[in-house]
Amino acid sequence: MTPAQQSDRALELCRLAPVIPVIVVDDLAHARPLAEALVAGGLPVLEVTLRTECALQAIAAMAEVPGAVVGAGTVLTPAHMKAAKDAGATFAVSPGATPALIDAARVEAVPLLPGAQTCSEVMALLEQGYHVQKFFPAESIGGAGALKSIGGPLPQVTFCPTGGITPELAPGYLALANVACVGGSWVAPKALMQAGDWAQITDIARAAAGLSR
Ligand SMILES: O=C(O)C(=O)C[C@H](O)[C@H](O)COP(=O)(O)O
Numbered sequence: 001m002t003p004a005q006q007s008d009r010a011l012e013l014c015r016l017a018p019v020i021p022v023i024v025v026d027d028l029a030h031a032r033p034l035a036e037a038l039v040a041g042g043l044p045v046l047e048v049t050l051r052t053e054c055a056l057q058a059i060a061a062m063a064e065v066p067g068a069v070v071g072a073g074t075v076l077t078p079a080h081m082k083a084a085k086d087a088g089a090t091f092a093v094s095p096g097a098t099p100a101l102i103d104a105a106r107v108e109a110v111p112l113l114p115g116a117q118t119c120s121e122v123m124a125l126l127e128q129g130y131h132v133q134k135f136f137p138a139e140s141i142g143g144a145g146a147l148k149s150i151g152g153p154l155p156q157v158t159f160c161p162t163g164g165i166t167p168e169l170a171p172g173y174l175a176l177a178n179v180a181c182v183g184g185s186w187v188a189p190k191a192l193m194q195a196g197d198w199a200q201i202t203d204i205a206r207a208a209a210g211l212s213r
Pocket residue numbers: 022049073074075093094095136162163164165183184185186
């Protein structure tokens with residue numbers, strides 16, 4: 001799968017909803033009800049970060065939820081890429097990109113949404129064929145203003161900004177021509193997961209799914 005084909009698929013996923021939940025699962029028992037709650041609220045594309053012990057099992061559990069499109073986040077190495085694919089992840093997100101990771105995405109045929117911060121990083125990824133990229137950590141590196149400026153010379157790159165984005169900040173990103181969707185953890189708050197308040201998570205997801213772009 002070429003980088004351009006990976007980005008084509010990433011763009012399809014980004015268009016399914018305005019927000020991709022960035023999920024940290026500490027307790028495997030939360031995986032299925034969380035995925036059900038988010039899908040019910042209108043957010044089908046789920047990024048499960050490989051930051052916890054049970055992340056791979058959580059991906060497998062969520063992948064069984066009807067309507068869920070489950071991918072892995074915090075994919076840093078070829079080993080992560082392979083493990084994520086084996087668990088059932090259908091896409092991978094990374095805060096950055098390395099030659100080894102890009103090679104692994106091609107070998108494993110997993111669409112990668114690679115991260116970039118600077119114009120040079122954006123250009124290097126574009127040179128390889130990645131026309132859809134994650135802009136991370138969005139709020140710390142200039143926010144929507146920076147992304148709008150990058151769109152001047154590089155309008156052919158579409159972004160999923162992530163990092164520090166809140167429901168209040170999301171519309172400013174979604175209004176930009178070079179933003180397809182945003183990523184954020186606010187739709188899967190730890191406290192509500194621990195409380196098992198899936199109904200409230202569905203409400204938060206519904207509000208996020210209703211953001212216009
Ligand atoms: O894990 C990764 O691959 C990352 O790049 C980091 C995440 O995108 C951010 O942690 C998003 O979290 P918030 O800033 O709370 O919305």
